[in-house]
Amino acid sequence: MSDARALKGRDHLIGAGLCIAYVLLLVATAPDLAMSRDESFYVHAAKDYAAWLAQFFSDPLSALGRESIDRAWAYNWEHPAWMKLSFASSWLAQKHFGLFPNESLAFRFPGMLTAGLLLWLIYAGGASLMRRQGAFFAALAFALMPRVFYHSHLACFDIPIAFFVTLTAYTYWRALADRRWVPVVGLAFGLALATKHNSWMLPGIFLIHFLWVRRDEARADRIERSSVAWLPSMLTLGPLMLVGTWPWLWHDTWSRLLAYVSFHLRHVHYTYEYLGVSYFEPPFPVSVPFVMTLFTVSLTVLALSLIGLYHRRAELRPPWRTKSGDMTGRKTEVLWLGCVLAPLLAIALPSSPIFGGTKHWIAAYPFLVLFAGWGLLAVIERAELELWTGRRWPSWAFAALCLLPGAAETAHSHPFGLSHYTPLAGGVPGAADLGMNRQFWGFTTGSLAKWITEKLPEGGSVWICDTTSGSWAMMQRDGLIPSNIRPASSMSSADIVLVHHEPHFNEVDYQAWVAYGSVQPVFVLRYDGVPIISVYENPDA
Amino acid sequence: MAEAGRKLSLAAWAWVLIAGLAVFELVAHPLIHAATPSDESWEAASAFVRARYRPTDRIVAAPSWVDPIVRSHLGDLLSLRIAAPSDLAGTDRVWELGIRGATRRDEPPALEEDFGGVRVRMWPVSTDEVVYDFVEEVQRAQVELVSADGSQVCPWMSARPARGGLGHGPMPPPEHFVCDPRRPWLWVGATVLADLELQPRRCIWQHPAGTDPVRVTFPDVPLGERLVIHGGIDYNSERRRVHGPVTLRVWIDDRLAGELVHQDGDGWSGIEIDTSELDVRRAAVRFETTAPDPRARLFCWAASTREGPSNE
Numbered sequence: 001m002s003d004a005r006a007l008k009g010r011d012h013l014i015g016a017g018l019c020i021a022y023v024l025l026l027v028a029t030a031p032d033l034a035m036s037r038d039e040s041f042y043v044h045a046a047k048d049y050a051a052w053l054a055q056f057f058s059d060p061l062s063a064l065g066r067e068s069i070d071r072a073w074a075y076n077w078e079h080p081a082w083m084k085l086s087f088a089s090s091w092l093a094q095k096h097f098g099l100f101p102n103e104s105l106a107f108r109f110p111g112m113l114t115a116g117l118l119l120w121l122i123y124a125g126g127a128s129l130m131r132r133q134g135a136f137f138a139a140l141a142f143a144l145m146p147r148v149f150y151h152s153h154l155a156c157f158d159i160p161i162a163f164f165v166t167l168t169a170y171t172y173w174r175a176l177a178d179r180r181w182v183p184v185v186g187l188a189f190g191l192a193l194a195t196k197h198n199s200w201m202l203p204g205i206f207l208i209h210f211l212w213v214r215r216d217e218a219r220a221d222r223i224e225r226s227s228v229a230w231l232p233s234m235l236t237l238g239p240l241m242l243v244g245t246w247p248w249l250w251h252d253t254w255s256r257l258l259a260y261v262s263f264h265l266r267h268v269h270y271t272y273e274y275l276g277v278s279y280f281e282p283p284f285p286v287s288v289p290f291v292m293t294l295f296t297v298s299l300t301v302l303a304l305s306l307i308g309l310y311h312r313r314a315e316l317r318p319p320w321r322t323k324s325g326d327m328t329g330r331k332t333e334v335l336w337l338g339c340v341l342a343p344l345l346a347i348a349l350p351s352s353p354i355f356g357g358t359k360h361w362i363a364a365y366p367f368l369v370l371f372a373g374w375g376l377l378a379v380i381e382r383a384e385l386e387l388w389t390g391r392r393w394p395s396w397a398f399a400a401l402c403l404l405p406g407a408a409e410t411a412h413s414h415p416f417g418l419s420h421y422t423p424l425a426g427g428v429p430g431a432a433d434l435g436m437n438r439q440f441w442g443f444t445t446g447s448l449a450k451w452i453t454e455k456l457p458e459g460g461s462v463w464i465c466d467t468t469s470g471s472w473a474m475m476q477r478d479g480l481i482p483s484n485i486r487p488a489s490s491m492s493s494a495d496i497v498l499v500h501h502e503p504h505f506n507e508v509d510y511q512a513w514v515a516y517g518s519v520q521p522v523f524v525l526r527y528d529g530v531p532i533i534s535v536y537e538n539p540d541a
Numbered sequence: 542m543a544e545a546g547r548k549l550s551l552a553a554w555a556w557v558l559i560a561g562l563a564v565f566e567l568v569a570h571p572l573i574h575a576a577t578p579s580d581e582s583w584e585a586a587s588a589f590v591r592a593r594y595r596p597t598d599r600i601v602a603a604p605s606w607v608d609p610i611v612r613s614h615l616g617d618l619l620s621l622r623i624a625a626p627s628d629l630a631g632t633d634r635v636w637e638l639g640i641r642g643a644t645r646r647d648e649p650p651a652l653e654e655d656f657g658g659v660r661v662r663m664w665p666v667s668t669d670e671v672v673y674d675f676v677e678e679v680q681r682a683q684v685e686l687v688s689a690d691g692s693q694v695c696p697w698m699s700a701r702p703a704r705g706g707l708g709h710g711p712m713p714p715p716e717h718f719v720c721d722p723r724r725p726w727l728w729v730g731a732t733v734l735a736d737l738e739l740q741p742r743r744c745i746w747q748h749p750a751g752t753d754p755v756r757v758t759f760p761d762v763p764l765g766e767r768l769v770i771h772g773g774i775d776y777n778s779e780r781r782r783v784h785g786p787v788t789l790r791v792w793i794d795d796r797l798a799g800e801l802v803h804q805d806g807d808g809w810s811g812i813e814i815d816t817s818e819l820d821v822r823r824a825a826v827r828f829e830t831t832a833p834d835p836r837a838r839l840f841c842w843a844a845s846t847r848e849g850p851s852n853e
Contacts, residue, residue: 383556405566423569492702507735511705511712520616529577
C-alpha cells in the first residue's frame, strides 16, 4: 500500500525543532511548578530503583536475588517500571554529572523529553499523510493545550503514555504496509505496556481497525492483503518488554501480574467535582471526558477537528459499502478515530473507576489534533486562501490565528494548569460557577513558596494539606523553600495551615477554624479571582 | 461557474466561522480576566460593610466559592457560630458580598452598592430570637458515659490536639469533655462539622458509644417558647449511606421531650419542641445519643431555645 508520503530529512528537521523547542520551554517554566503528589511517589520509587541499579552494576548476582528486588521494587508496585527507570537514570546522571540546575528537573526531564518527542511524532504522522502545514499545526495545537502543557512538565506517566500509545499506533500503521516495521510495533507496544495500563486497549483498537481494513480489501477483491504479523509481534515482544523492564515481576511473576491488573480493574475512586457534584463512587456521568475536553481544549482546535473528521468522512466508509475493484488503503482515519474514542469511552463507561482528570484520556488528543490538521487544510483549500492572493502567507496567518487562543490560554494557565478552563466554560470563574474541579495533587503550594518564605523569615512549620512531604522536600532541595521551614504533622502545632480548595476539602477548612478559633485566612491565593489556597495563621505561634 | 461560486461561498463561511471562533476565544479570555474584581474592590466593599456591621448581622458570599475571599477581609467579625450556623436564628440583617451577579436571596435588598464589581446588598430579616445557645454553653454541661454498671463522669480537660486532614472528621477543640481516652472519638465539645452538603455547622460533637447513652446535661436552661434541634453526621461517614441510625433523645427535667433519629442521607436535619405550654420557664435539659452500631457515627448536634420571631 502506498497511501502515505515518505518522510524526508526536512520533515525530521522540523520534528526535531518542535521537540527541542518544546523541551526548552518546559525546562524554562518548570521551576514555577512544585511537584505534584504523584510525582513525589514516583521520585521515591525512582530513588529506590536507582539504588538497585547501582547494586546491579556492582553486584549483579545479589541484585537479582529476591530479597534485593523486593526491597527496591516493592514501593509503587502498582505501576510498571519504564518511566520510573528513566527518572532514576536521569537522577543518577544528575548525581554523577550535574546535568540539571536542580533535582526536580532531573526527575522530570525524561517526561519532558517524551512530550517533545510526541510533538515530533504527531508532526511525522501528520506529514506522512497531509501537507506539512497541517502536520505542523497539529503538533503545535497539541503543545498549546493548557493541560497538556502542565502534564508535560511532570515526572509522571500521562504524557509518556500518550507518546508510547501514539508511537505504537504509528508503527502499527507503518507495519501494515511495510513488514520491516513489524518488530518495531512489538517494541513500541512493550514500552507502552511498561509505561502505563492505558496501553491495554491498543490491541483491541488495532484489531477492530485491522478487521475493517481486511474486510475492505476482501470486498474490493484485492489479491494482496494486509499482514497480521503485527499482532504476534505485539503479543510476544510487548509482554516480554513489560516483564523485562520490571524486576518486580521477576519473582512470583503470575501473582504479581495478577495483582497489578487487579489493582487497576478495582482502582480506588477519587473524589472529583463535576458540574456541582462531588462524585466519590461510580457511576460517573458519561459526559465527563467530553465536557472536560470541551472546557479545556481550545474551541477553535475542536471545531477544526470536527471539520477534519467531516472532510475525511469518505475514509471512514464502512467495509460493506466497498465494491469490487474499489481503491483501498490503510484506513488511517478509522485508526485515528479509534484512538480518539477509546480513551474517552473508557472513562465514560459508568463502571469505570472515578478519576476525572483530563490526563486519563490525554492519549486521545494527539489523534484529535491530527484531525484538526486535516480540518485546517480543508478550510484553507476550500477557501482558496492561497489562490486569492497567489501567496502562501494568508494560509499561514490563518493557521497562526487558529493557534493563538491555545497559546494565549496556555500562557495564562501556567502555573495553574489544572485550574484552567477555556472561555466556553466562562474561564476559571465560570468553571467555579459551574462547580468544576478546581485542582488536585497539591502542587499549587509552589505558587505560595515566596509568600511562605517571607512570612516565616526565621523558619517555622507549615501544615501542607494536599501537598506531600516528598513534594515539600523537593521544593526545599530545589531552593524554593528554606530548609528551616518544615512540614507540620498537626494543624495545632503548625505556624500556618494551607487549605487547597476543593469542595471535599471543606472539612479541612473547618478543622483549621476550630484549631485556630478563627475563620479568617491571612491570605487567599487566587487564580483569575478564584480561591486556590487559603492560608491560616496560628494565633499562638 | 455557478457551481464554483456556490463552493466558494460555503468555503468562505467555514473560514470566517473558524476565524470568528478564534477571535471569540482571544477576546473572551482577557474580558473574563478583566472582569475579576481587584483587591481594591474587595477592600472597599468590605470597608463599607465593616462600618455598618452589628453583632447580630450575618455576612454571606455569593457565589459561595468567593467565601474564602470574604472571610479574608471580614473574618475577624465572624465567630464560628456566625460562620457555621444551623439557620438564620438570631440574625437581624444579612449582608451579602457578591460578584458576577450571583445572589443568595431573591427578594430586593434594602441597600445595594457596587464597588468595582463587588456588589454589597443588605436585607433586614425576621428570625427567631435565640434565648440560649447550647453550643456556646457546652462547657457548663455535665457529661456522662452511661452503662449497665452506672454512669461515669467525663471530665472537661485540655486534650492532645488532633492532626487534622482529609477524612479525619471534625477537629476537637483544645478543651473538651473526654469520656474514654482509649476511644479517642468518645469526647464531647463544640466543633464545626462538614455536613452532607459540605456546609459548615457549628455543633456539639457527641459520638454515640452504642446502645448505652452518652449523656450531656445542661442545668437551669431558660426555655423560651421552643427548643430547636439540628443534627448531622460528618460528610465522609454519611455520604455512603451504609451505616445505621443515630438517636438523639432530649429530656426536659427528666421527661422525654423529643427524639431526633438521624438516618444516613438526612443531612443536616432537625426537630422543634414546643416548650411554651410547660409550667416551668427554666429546666435541666439532657441530650442522649445512642446507636445500635456506633461505628463511623460522627454525630454532631446544635440546639437553642428560642422566642420570636424577632423584628428589627
